[in-house]
Amino acid sequence: MTKLVEWLGAAGLFVGVWAYLFISTPVGHSTDFARHFVLFLPFYALLAFAVISVSIIAWRVYTFNDCEEAAKELKQEIEDAKADLRKKGFKIE
Amino acid sequence: MEHRDKYSVLLPTYNEKENLPIIIWLLVKAFTESGDDFEIIVIDDGSPDGTLDVAKQLQTIYGDEKIVLRPREKKLGLGTAYIHGIKHATGNFVVIMDADLSHHPKFIKEFIGKQKEKDYDLVSGTRYSGNGGVYGWDLKRKIISRGANYVTQVLLRPGASDLTGSFRLYKKEVLEKLVQSCKSKGYVFQMEMIIRARQLGFTIGEVPISFVDRVYGESKLGGNEIFQFAKGLLYLFATT
Numbered sequence: 001m002t003k004l005v006e007w008l009g010a011a012g013l014f015v016g017v018w019a020y021l022f023i024s025t026p027v028g029h030s031t032d033f034a035r036h037f038v039l040f041l042p043f044y045a046l047l048a049f050a051v052i053s054v055s056i057i058a059w060r061v062y063t064f065n066d067c068e069e070a071a072k073e074l075k076q077e078i079e080d081a082k083a084d085l086r087k088k089g090f091k092i093e
Numbered sequence: 094m095e096h097r098d099k100y101s102v103l104l105p106t107y108n109e110k111e112n113l114p115i116i117i118w119l120l121v122k123a124f125t126e127s128g129d130d131f132e133i134i135v136i137d138d139g140s141p142d143g144t145l146d147v148a149k150q151l152q153t154i155y156g157d158e159k160i161v162l163r164p165r166e167k168k169l170g171l172g173t174a175y176i177h178g179i180k181h182a183t184g185n186f187v188v189i190m191d192a193d194l195s196h197h198p199k200f201i202k203e204f205i206g207k208q209k210e211k212d213y214d215l216v217s218g219t220r221y222s223g224n225g226g227v228y229g230w231d232l233k234r235k236i237i238s239r240g241a242n243y244v245t246q247v248l249l250r251p252g253a254s255d256l257t258g259s260f261r262l263y264k265k266e267v268l269e270k271l272v273q274s275c276k277s278k279g280y281v282f283q284m285e286m287i288i289r290a291r292q293l294g295f296t297i298g299e300v301p302i303s304f305v306d307r308v309y310g311e312s313k314l315g316g317n318e319i320f321q322f323a324k325g326l327l328y329l330f331a332t333t
Contacts, residue, residue: 002330002331002332002333003248003249003250003329003330003331003333004330004331053243053247056243057236057239057240057243060221060239060243061232061235061236061239064226064227064230064235064238064239065224065225065226065227065303066226066227066228067226067227067228067303067304067305068228069303070197070226070228070303070305071228071229071305074194074197074305077115077119078115078194081114081115081118081119082114082115084118085114085118085154088154089154090114090150090151090154091150
């Protein structure tokens with residue numbers, strides 16, 4: 001099963017449950033609030049997902065390691081390498 | 094008689110005449126310190142800047158058993174470079190990495206150690222977990238990177254934190270099998286390798302690495318690359 005099929009399956013299930021809730025249960029014909037909530041459930045779910053996603057991404061960007069040490073180390077090693085290679089007969093430009 | 098492990102490092106190069114001596118020096122240093130048996134296979138794609146001549150000089154210094162040259166006529170892509178390189182590899186493990194000094198050979202020892210922990214089929218260097226990280230990226234680049242990785246994680250649930258990374262250790266036969274089944278190019282190729290590895294039941298270990306980007310200023314992550322990435326992601330989403 002590909003991921004696409006998995007997602008289509010999950011979406012189908014969600015839509016099925018949602019439609020059932022709306023059509024065959026009292027909620028669909030009841031108070032304004034409950035009806036409104038169920039009707040817009042997919043929208044709210046997507047909104048919640050978007051908000052959570054953006055938060056996760058923002059956090060990960062914020063805590064992204066900046067490898068200052070690695071860059072410094074590399075700079076030094078480049079000099080060491082050039083010196084050693086010259087000694088070994090390498091023609092560096 | 095005990096069979097000794099040997100590590101073949103595949104180094105595809107294109108216009109790396111300045112970085113090649115350094116990366117080879119660092120590789121020799123790293124392997125000499127760890128004591129592991131190794132060879133470095135340089136796959137130059139007809140670099141106009143004379144990278145191959147530089148490689149030949151290094152070969153006379155370090156010997157042709159340690160520096161193996163397998164050049165090609167022109168730029169033919171990463172997948173075929175790996176296939177070409179593996180054909181001549183005498184090691185039972187293969188390390189793939191970039192030749193532009195963004196990947197540091199000092200991590201290879203950690204890859205080897207990780208691999209031995211559970212006899213992993215492949216070990217992937219990750220910039221996104223543990224104390225992995227990047228040097229040289231501005232805010233915009235970081236956002237794109239983390240954003241793309243997040244979307245990939247949600248859509249593909251790959252079981253690896255860094256899919257577009259190209260600093261990895263593979264068992265030779267695993268790499269051979271995977272390269273044959275991967276059709277994509279560029280970033281997506283590396284992603285596909287991990288996805289297919291999971292599909293085929295191969296085990297994947299991870300090691301945090303530091304990625305030092307010294308070319309970011311020159312080579313931008315353009316709209317076209319992002320488009321290609323999105324296309325590749327959708328392809329993998331629909332077919333795996």
